[in-house]
Amino acid sequence: MTSYLVKRLLSVLPTLLLVSMLIFGLQQLLPGDPAKILAGEEQDPNVVAYLTAKLHLDEPLPVRYGYWIAGVVQGDLGESVRTQLPVLSLILQKLPVTAELAFLAMCVAIVIGIPAGIASAVGRGTVWDYAANVFALWGLSTPNFWLGILMIMLFSVHLGWLPASGFVSPKEDLLGNLASMAMPAFVLGNAIAAVLMRHTRSAMLQVMQSDYVRTARAKGLDERTVILKHALRNALTPIITLGALEFGTLLSGAVLTEQVFTIPGFGKLILDAVFNRDYAVVQGVVLFTATTYIMLNLMADMAYFWVNPRLRK
Amino acid sequence: MTFKPQKYLLLPLSLFMALSQGLASAQTLRIGLAEDPDVLDPTLARSFVGRIVFSSLCDKLFDIDEKLNILPQLATSYEWSADSKALTLKIRQGVTFHDGEKLDAAAVKFNIERHKNLPGSNRRGELAPVASVDVIDANTVRLNLSAPFAPLLAQLTDRAGMMVSPKAAQAAGDKFGSNPVCSGPFKFAERVAQDRIVLEKFANYWNKDAVHFDKVTYTPIPDATVRLANLKSGQLDFIERMASNDVENLMKDKKYKVSRITEIGYQGITINVGKSEQAKKNPLGRDAKVREAFELSLDRQGLAQVVMDNEALVGNQWVAPTNSYYAKNVPMPKRDIEKAKALLKEAGVVKPSFTLMTTTASDAQRLAVVIQAMTRDAGFDVKIQTTEFATSLNMADKGDFEAYVLAWSGRPDPDGNMFSFHGCKQPLNYAGYCSAETDALLNQSRAERDPVKRKKIMEQISAQVLKDRPVIYLYHRNWLWAYNGKLAGVRNIPDGLLRVSGLKMAP
Numbered sequence: 001m002t003s004y005l006v007k008r009l010l011s012v013l014p015t016l017l018l019v020s021m022l023i024f025g026l027q028q029l030l031p032g033d034p035a036k037i038l039a040g041e042e043q044d045p046n047v048v049a050y051l052t053a054k055l056h057l058d059e060p061l062p063v064r065y066g067y068w069i070a071g072v073v074q075g076d077l078g079e080s081v082r083t084q085l086p087v088l089s090l091i092l093q094k095l096p097v098t099a100e101l102a103f104l105a106m107c108v109a110i111v112i113g114i115p116a117g118i119a120s121a122v123g124r125g126t127v128w129d130y131a132a133n134v135f136a137l138w139g140l141s142t143p144n145f146w147l148g149i150l151m152i153m154l155f156s157v158h159l160g161w162l163p164a165s166g167f168v169s170p171k172e173d174l175l176g177n178l179a180s181m182a183m184p185a186f187v188l189g190n191a192i193a194a195v196l197m198r199h200t201r202s203a204m205l206q207v208m209q210s211d212y213v214r215t216a217r218a219k220g221l222d223e224r225t226v227i228l229k230h231a232l233r234n235a236l237t238p239i240i241t242l243g244a245l246e247f248g249t250l251l252s253g254a255v256l257t258e259q260v261f262t263i264p265g266f267g268k269l270i271l272d273a274v275f276n277r278d279y280a281v282v283q284g285v286v287l288f289t290a291t292t293y294i295m296l297n298l299m300a301d302m303a304y305f306w307v308n309p310r311l312r313k
Numbered sequence: 314m315t316f317k318p319q320k321y322l323l324l325p326l327s328l329f330m331a332l333s334q335g336l337a338s339a340q341t342l343r344i345g346l347a348e349d350p351d352v353l354d355p356t357l358a359r360s361f362v363g364r365i366v367f368s369s370l371c372d373k374l375f376d377i378d379e380k381l382n383i384l385p386q387l388a389t390s391y392e393w394s395a396d397s398k399a400l401t402l403k404i405r406q407g408v409t410f411h412d413g414e415k416l417d418a419a420a421v422k423f424n425i426e427r428h429k430n431l432p433g434s435n436r437r438g439e440l441a442p443v444a445s446v447d448v449i450d451a452n453t454v455r456l457n458l459s460a461p462f463a464p465l466l467a468q469l470t471d472r473a474g475m476m477v478s479p480k481a482a483q484a485a486g487d488k489f490g491s492n493p494v495c496s497g498p499f500k501f502a503e504r505v506a507q508d509r510i511v512l513e514k515f516a517n518y519w520n521k522d523a524v525h526f527d528k529v530t531y532t533p534i535p536d537a538t539v540r541l542a543n544l545k546s547g548q549l550d551f552i553e554r555m556a557s558n559d560v561e562n563l564m565k566d567k568k569y570k571v572s573r574i575t576e577i578g579y580q581g582i583t584i585n586v587g588k589s590e591q592a593k594k595n596p597l598g599r600d601a602k603v604r605e606a607f608e609l610s611l612d613r614q615g616l617a618q619v620v621m622d623n624e625a626l627v628g629n630q631w632v633a634p635t636n637s638y639y640a641k642n643v644p645m646p647k648r649d650i651e652k653a654k655a656l657l658k659e660a661g662v663v664k665p666s667f668t669l670m671t672t673t674a675s676d677a678q679r680l681a682v683v684i685q686a687m688t689r690d691a692g693f694d695v696k697i698q699t700t701e702f703a704t705s706l707n708m709a710d711k712g713d714f715e716a717y718v719l720a721w722s723g724r725p726d727p728d729g730n731m732f733s734f735h736g737c738k739q740p741l742n743y744a745g746y747c748s749a750e751t752d753a754l755l756n757q758s759r760a761e762r763d764p765v766k767r768k769k770i771m772e773q774i775s776a777q778v779l780k781d782r783p784v785i786y787l788y789h790r791n792w793l794w795a796y797n798g799k800l801a802g803v804r805n806i807p808d809g810l811l812r813v814s815g816l817k818m819a820p
Contacts, residue, residue: 032703036710040351040359041722042435042733043740050433083506084352084490090506149538156546164543165534167508262534264508272349272507277703 008301012294019290020072023283024065033057034277038081055081055279068283077287078280080273087284090269097167098265101188101258102250104181106243108189109196114239116193117200121208122227132197139194144187148260151183165262184261188254192246199242203235210234244300248293340527342800342813345540345552349507349533354490355475356427356434361722361809362533364472365553369512369529369813371495373474374402374421375466376812377725379805381577381636383466387416387476387496397461397762404452408519410478411500418454422446423479425456431487439473440465461760463767467726471808498524498814507533523814544569544795550818551796551803551811557624560793568798573791574805575626575633578723579730580680581786582669582716588745589712597667597715602660604782609646609653610691611684617788620679625788630775631721631730633789638727638768640775653691666694670709671718672702680787681718709743717743720790725808727771728759735778744783751777 035051036043051057056064071078077087120132156164162183168176207213208231216226255267262268266285273281350363355371358364374388388402408416425446428436442462447455458465468474481494493501498520499512510531514524532549534540537556541563543549555563555571563569584604585592592598597607613627629645632638657665671681678699685695700708708714721741723730733739736755737747754774761767778784792809799819804812 030703032701032707033710036706037703038359040435041361042359042438044435044438045740046437047433047435048740054433080506082351083349084354084357084488085506093505149536149542152539152542152546156548157542160546163548164546165539166532166543166548260536260539262508262532262539264505268507275701275703 005302008298012298015294016287016291019294020069020283020287021065023286023290024068025061027279027282028061030274030277032277034081034279037277051081068280072287077284080278080281082273082276082278082281087280090281091266091284091288094264094266094269097263098251098267100170100177101181101184101254101263101265102247104185105188105192105250105254106247108185109192109246110243111193112189113193113196114200117197117239118204118227118232120197120201121204124205132201136194136197139190139197142190143256144191144254145256145260147190148183148187148257151187152260155183165260167263180261180263184254184257184263187261188250188257192250195246196239196243199239200235203238204231207231207235244296248296251289251292342526342529342551342816342818343549344529344531344811345543345549346531346533347535347537347540347554350510350531352490353493353501353504353510355472355477355493355495356431356436357487357490358472359435362553364808365810366510366512366531367472367475367495367497368810369499370493370497370501371475371477372408372497373471374469374476375474377467377470377806377808379807381725381807383470383725387421387474388469391466393762397463397760398458400456400458400465401449402454402456404454405519406452408496409517410476410481410496411494411515412478412481413517414478414480416476416496417451418448419451420476420479421454422448423482424476427477427482428473433487436473439468439471461762463759463762464726464728467724467729470725499529502528520814525817526813529813541795544797550800551794553792553794553809553811555793555795557622557791557793559795560622560624563795570796570798570800570803572794572796572803572805573624574794574807574809575635575789576723576792576809577632577636577725577730577789577807578721579628579631579633579786579789580625580718580720581784582684583709583719583743583784584716584782585712585714586744586746586781586783588709588743591712591715592745595667595715596660596662596665600660600662601781602656603662603665604785606653606656606660606691607665607688607693608782608785609649609656610688610693611785611787612648612687613645613787615648615687616680616683619683620676621788621790624791624793626791627788629779629786631734631784631786632727636727637764638771640768640772640779642772643775643779650690657692664692664694666696667715668696668698669716669718670698670700670705670714672705673699674702677718677720712743712745714743719743722809723807731755731774731778732759734784735774742783746778746781746783748777748781751781 034055035048035057038051039047056067079086080090116132116135120129123129152164155162163180166180168180170177213226213231216230255271258265258267259271270282270285346362346365348360348362350366351360352358353363353366355367372387374386376384376386378384387405387408389405390403392401404418404421410416425440425443428434429440429443442458442460443456444459445457447457449455476496478494482489485492498515498518500515502513503511512529514527518524534543537554540552541555541559544552560571564571585598596603617623617625617627626633628634630639669681669684671677681697685697688695709717721730732755733741735746735751736742737752751774754770758767758770758774761770796803801817801819802815804815806812
């Protein structure tokens with residue numbers, strides 16, 4: 001196992017190097033001169049020249065990549081030209097916000113999606129099944145920004161229960177934090193709940209037709225134990241994989257939801273940076289997210305090793 | 314008594330919300346911005362929203378009033394030399410920066426030189442004619458100019474006139490923007506990028522009687538609907554740039570007030586008349602008669618009505634018709650389809666076709682669509698090309714366009730709306746317009762301080778440029794502000810920047 005781990009860790013390095021080249025290269029395909037965008041309304045030629053030199057835009061692409069990667073290796077992701085803030089501190093500022101939003105959204109998705117999927121599978125053809133399917137269709141086809149604005153209108157403007165937008169740090173005010181996260185977490189979780197529900201339903205239907213479930217029933221076990229203890233456990237494997245993938249996507253930022261609710265997470269950071277051609281921020285955030293993905297993947301592989309003893313041989 | 318489960322479900326939720334919202338302090342003014350400001354260093358800053366924050370954070374040598382008159386702020390008086398090549402300023406006594414440092418003539422000299430010399434300074438062009446600065450005494454400073462420059466006072470009413478603490482600026486170098494130290498009514502407390510900027514009341518402010526809030530928070534919320542929802546839900550006290558189609562409804566609600574201020578900028582269509590070879594390839598860029606026909610096919614009032622819900626003042630120049638420098642010798646032409654057709658015939662073009670480039674901003678796209686429909690009556694075939702802003706700017710700069718829907722936020726002095734746009738090879742001259750005669754007049758207008766004589770020169774410039782039509786000016790948008798009805802003292806300054814000094818929240 002140790003040699004496998006070492007091999008995997010070593011393979012991460014070239015992957016990350018390739019990812020960094022891709023991020024850097026792809027960004028250069030964006031049209032527009034970053035120096036001109038950053039020079040603002042006035043377009044002072046002195047400022048454009050200064051920014052061109054500062055960002056090494058007048059140098060060949062490999063040289064520019066060299067400047068950037070040399071900084072990255074030393075833990076310096078550069079600074080935002082627009083706000084002068086270091087990219088690493090921006091990432092560390094946004095990470096807890098995005099992580100919290102992703103976690104809460106997953107909680108919403110699991111709490112709604114899995115029970116709805118079970119109910120739909122168990123009560124196949126009944127009113128529960130139809131209701132769960134209607135919910136799934138609604139969740140999948142409702143645009144996040146639209147649902148977000150409707151929720152703001154209802155819960156903030158009309159009822160006055162929840163803040164319309166913004167983020168409150170849990171360190172400052174825990175209740176305020178939960179209040180500010182309630183709507184964005186629901187909007188994001190709602191869409192994922194629909195996907196989870198569909199997968200839970202199909203996995204459960206498949207499992208419930210298997211021999212061991214029939215045997216469990218034949219042994220006289222009550223239906224509740226058969227479904228929750230025997231069927232659901234096996235049906236959960238693909239659902240966990242799907243949930244992990246969705247969680248990974250959420251960690252890279254939910255652009256539209258963060259924009260509507262003004263949640264200062266990764267999505268909003270990267271969106272603003274792309275429109276402002278703030279290259280250092282885009283590169284830094286994408287590299288960070290890619291690294292997180294690769295590391296999570298590695299951890300998942302290690303977990304399989306731990307769970308399945310046959311792999312250790 | 315009937316059992317209502319929803320009542321019991323809602324009760325804890327309501328309590329939870331009341332608790333979480335009740336923490337907002339009555340002494341805090343909460344402002345919603347349309348964008349996140351860029352760096353908070355007046356020398357390096359580039360964005361419009363940044364100027365809104367600066368108006369609370371950094372005092373300037375001069376300010377402007379509702380009628381664009383120049384008022385004293387950190388400078389109490391000024392005097393021009395007879396040859397207009399030196400401007401002497403008296404600096405207000407007893408003013409300190411937020412770090413306790415004294416604001417005197419030496420600090421002013423430091424700031425002007427910093428604006429001119431700091432690498433990447435955006436103020437260098439604005440202060441280009443300032444050759445040197447002399448400290449006469451502790452409270453008197455003289456700006457020596459290389460050539461007379463009438464717009465200088467107006468430049469000092471904006472970021473070029475903002476003073477920062479020399480000690481803090483020297484210590485922070487080019488990182489000053491992450492912890493700015495100025496001398497305005499509020500001092501910098503905290504910034505969380507894309508979330509909030511918090512300013513706290515400056516106890517030693519020279520005009521502290523005018524400050525009635527302990528704290529000001531600026532929250533960037535890009536979506537106008539969400540910004541308004543925040544105002545309505547009581548999370549914000551003031552929002553800038555509300556959507557024009559929300560004005561009518563909000564004005565019916567007595568809990569809110571709406572301010573509309575005609576901007577000092579404009580909305581126009583820039584036409585490639587000489588920026589690149591492309592100018593010669595289409596009739597609009599090639600022939601001034603076709604451009605005149607295009608203008609005559611437009612109904613400006615109709616455009617303002619459909620695109621801006623009438624929240625704009627129509628105009629045909631770089632300043633609004635209400636501005637004292639508006640050239641009355643070039644009146645706004647009315648829509649005249651017959652004349653437009655006759656001009657096209659004269660030019661030998663039956664169905665002129667060109668591409669109108671627009672950014673993805675919703676009002677710019679609406680404008681392009683209405684123009685397309687409106688000008689069809691005269692025979693124009695307008696194709697719309699919607700392009701993301703950064704890309705469109707790049708294309709405009711390369712001359713890779715035929716016509717471009719472009720707005721300008723405006724400057725208090727008309728020079729800021731015309732020199733860089735109509736002078737040969739100037740950075741904002743996307744049209745590629747170049748006329749030796751216009752250039753000479755533009756330089757004359759910069760040198761002339763007498764407003765009457767300057768206006769005469771401007772009339773000549775207007776007659777020339779508006780005949781050549783490198784830009785067709787359409788209207789001047791209203792800055793639309795919405796705020797809590799209890800907020801008193803809001804001043805409608807045409808630069809669109811809210812002054813927090815003097816604002817008061819009624820109990």
